[in-house]
Amino acid sequence: MQASSILKPISEQLQLVDDRLREFSESSELPSLKDLLIHVFDSSGKLARPALTLLTAGFHPNDGEKVITMATAVEMLHVATLVHDDTVDESDTRRGRVTVSSSWGQHTAVLLGDYVFAASATYVCSTGNIRVIKRFSETIMDLSRGQMQETANSRDIKNGMDDYLERIYFKTASLFSTSGESGAILSGASEPIVQSLKTYSEKIGLAFQVVDDVLDITGTPQEIGKPVGSDLLNGVITLPTIYAIEDSGCRKKVRLFLEDPSNTELHSEIVDMIKHSDVGERSYKYADQLVEEAKLSLQALEDNDCKRSLLDLADFIISRNN
Amino acid sequence: MQASSILKPISEQLQLVDDRLREFSESSELPSLKDLLIHVFDSSGKLARPALTLLTAGFHPNDGEKVITMATAVEMLHVATLVHDDTVDESDTRRGRVTVSSSWGQHTAVLLGDYVFAASATYVCSTGNIRVIKRFSETIMDLSRGQMQETANSRDIKNGMDDYLERIYFKTASLFSTSGESGAILSGASEPIVQSLKTYSEKIGLAFQVVDDVLDITGTPQEIGKPVGSDLLNGVITLPTIYAIEDSGCRKKVRLFLEDPSNTELHSEIVDMIKHSDVGERSYKYADQLVEEAKLSLQALEDNDCKRSLLDLADFIISRNN
Numbered sequence: 212m213q214a215s216s217i218l219k220p221i222s223e224q225l226q227l228v229d230d231r232l233r234e235f236s237e238s239s240e241l242p243s244l245k246d247l248l249i250h251v252f253d254s255s256g257k258l259a260r261p262a263l264t265l266l267t268a269g270f271h272p273n274d275g276e277k278v279i280t281m282a283t284a285v286e287m288l289h290v291a292t293l294v295h296d297d298t299v300d301e302s303d304t305r306r307g308r309v310t311v312s313s314s315w316g317q318h319t320a321v322l323l324g325d326y327v328f329a330a331s332a333t334y335v336c337s338t339g340n341i342r343v344i345k346r347f348s349e350t351i352m353d354l355s356r357g358q359m360q361e362t363a364n365s366r367d368i369k370n371g372m373d374d375y376l377e378r379i380y381f382k383t384a385s386l387f388s389t390s391g392e393s394g395a396i397l398s399g400a401s402e403p404i405v406q407s408l409k410t411y412s413e414k415i416g417l418a419f420q421v422v423d424d425v426l427d428i429t430g431t432p433q434e435i436g437k438p439v440g441s442d443l444l445n446g447v448i449t450l451p452t453i454y455a456i457e458d459s460g461c462r463k464k465v466r467l468f469l470e471d472p473s474n475t476e477l478h479s480e481i482v483d484m485i486k487h488s489d490v491g492e493r494s495y496k497y498a499d500q501l502v503e504e505a506k507l508s509l510q511a512l513e514d515n516d517c518k519r520s521l522l523d524l525a526d527f528i529i530s531r532n533n
Numbered sequence: 534m535q536a537s538s539i540l541k542p543i544s545e546q547l548q549l550v551d552d553r554l555r556e557f558s559e560s561s562e563l564p565s566l567k568d569l570l571i572h573v574f575d576s577s578g579k580l581a582r583p584a585l586t587l588l589t590a591g592f593h594p595n596d597g598e599k600v601i602t603m604a605t606a607v608e609m610l611h612v613a614t615l616v617h618d619d620t621v622d623e624s625d626t627r628r629g630r631v632t633v634s635s636s637w638g639q640h641t642a643v644l645l646g647d648y649v650f651a652a653s654a655t656y657v658c659s660t661g662n663i664r665v666i667k668r669f670s671e672t673i674m675d676l677s678r679g680q681m682q683e684t685a686n687s688r689d690i691k692n693g694m695d696d697y698l699e700r701i702y703f704k705t706a707s708l709f710s711t712s713g714e715s716g717a718i719l720s721g722a723s724e725p726i727v728q729s730l731k732t733y734s735e736k737i738g739l740a741f742q743v744v745d746d747v748l749d750i751t752g753t754p755q756e757i758g759k760p761v762g763s764d765l766l767n768g769v770i771t772l773p774t775i776y777a778i779e780d781s782g783c784r785k786k787v788r789l790f791l792e793d794p795s796n797t798e799l800h801s802e803i804v805d806m807i808k809h810s811d812v813g814e815r816s817y818k819y820a821d822q823l824v825e826e827a828k829l830s831l832q833a834l835e836d837n838d839c840k841r842s843l844l845d846l847a848d849f850i851i852s853r854n855n
Binding site: 241242243244295298299317318319321322323324325326328329330332333336337339341344345348349351352355356358359360362363 | 563564565566617621639640641643644645647648650651654658661666670673674676677678680681682685
């Protein structure tokens with residue numbers, strides 16, 4: 212299965228979203244701001260979230276306008292988050308391009324992120340739908356809360372599965388959920404359909420983050436675009452580590468490493484231990500289960516191109532390697 | 534004239550705003566976030582913007598609920614802006630308290646600011662008024678744009694009055710304008726009244742920033758809580774400098790200083806020159822004119838306690854020394 216076949220039912224609308232993102236980035240009268248916007252939107256990714264908004268709008272006839280606006284807004288919000296995340300993480304590059312914070316300074320990155328956050332909110336406002344606008348603002352709160360919780364609870368292996376699931380909901384699944392829920396709402400779908408698509412979107416959002424966290428250990432640096440085991444290096448406890456420290460030997464090593472994060476030899480040793488254990492398999496199984504729950508929540512929906520794409524998208528999330 | 538007499542018609546409502554701000558800061562379940570929120574809202578200022586929202590709502594009978602929510606939101610937005618501004622400026626203290634960025638790190642300050650920005654937007658959403666929600670999002674864009682423009686155009690004395698007025702509109706007057714406009718809208722006032730109060734609020738916002746920029750030169754470090762001439766030191770060209778460099782001797786010195794900002798002796802010399810010139814007087818005259826225009830825009834409004842307070846508030850903005 213390929214991404215292009217999943218996106219086929221919405222390829223024209225996705226192109227319109229791409230056009231609007233370009234129009235937005237070229238619209239600023241302040242030259243320095245324009246350059247920055249073009250830089251961050253040029254390097255934008257696979258438009259996974261806008262695709263979700265467009266696909267979830269496929270279960271009720273609608274003129275597409277509000278949905279395309281919303282799909283543009285969710286990508287803008289995602290980009291704003293990346294700009295601030297790179298500032299917080301002090302990352303030098305993202306997907307092969309320099310980050311705003313490393314090249315233009317943290318200060319510019321803070322203000323640029325604020326600007327794009329606010330701009331995304333004005334797009335959502337123009338849908339005129341209060342429920343969607345409110346959900347969108349709450350999602351911005353969730354995103355920053357997730358990051359803060361990750362920082363606050365780092366280096367502490369006492370925080371287990373509940374803390375992990377809450378964090379990845381705030382950090383990732385909340386925006387997936389809002390992307391899907393808002394597509395359904397703005398298309399005019401009935402409440403049961405909205406709830407099904409919201410549940411689906413939240414579940415694949417959680418699965419997406421679990422896979423991300425497994426790839427952090429099992430991927431190659433080329434595939435994941437960062438050093439292997441970066442999460443542990445930064446003291447962030449994710450699902451693979453939670454599973455790994457069930458073994459008391461590994462738990463001892465992880466504890467030692469978190470007390471002395473400069474011990475890179477120990478870090479490599481732990482990463483190797485996890486790689487050669489069943490942790491990767493168990494983590495994928497967990498993500499698989501989330502994907503199955505996501506697909507199950509679509510059961511009552513009419514069978515159409517968008518539904519088939521959503522089912523394929525759920526599987527694609529598990530099979531990706533970057 | 535005293536601030537307390539200006540606030541008399543809205544003292545009860547202002548207390549409710551203060552209560553809601555405290556409730557918000559104490560509501561977070563994440564302990565580290567709660568501590569941060571209590572810190573930034575404890576040090577919050579004079580509630581000038583909420584007061585404006587409450588006073589401009591005094592020209593049409595209303596139950597007060599939406600207006601109080603909005604007044605709470607404008608203060609939250611103001612606080613979020615301060616958190617990010619202190620990060621951008623690398624300030625150690627604000628009004629005698631340590632800043633979040635200096636004490637908890639820039640990273641925490643970025644995320645905390647995002648969280649409070651988003652939280653303020655959810656409060657505005659609960660007014661259910663799309664026009665107000667959209668205006669609020671645009672204001673967040675204006676605020677970050679104003680800061681970016683200030684950075685982009687710093688150290689360049691070619692940017693004159695037009696650039697200055699645009700910058701202070703984005704940076705300060707936009708939020709004043711939105712605070713006043715939204716009070717009027719949410720009270721249910723007619724469109725001509727909304728427009729009068731919006732104009733009033735924008736003008737006093739501009740005057741407020743002009744006075745701030747004059748005090749930066751004419752105030753004592755105790756009054757203004759920062760070194761005298763900080764704007765010039767940071768390369769920010771404000772009204773006093775724009776007036777001062779009409780004199781070719783002063784222009785030469787300013788140009789030299791902007792080329793070598795480490796020359797503190799030259800900085801002191803320029804500040805002294807401006808202090809002993811008519812620049813302060815001329816700048817106040819400019820602010821006075823804005824205040825007169827603000828008061829004039831209220832002419833058609835019925836005479837009541839809120840109108841008298843708005844007239845007094847306009848004068849108070851000129852007379853303040855911190």
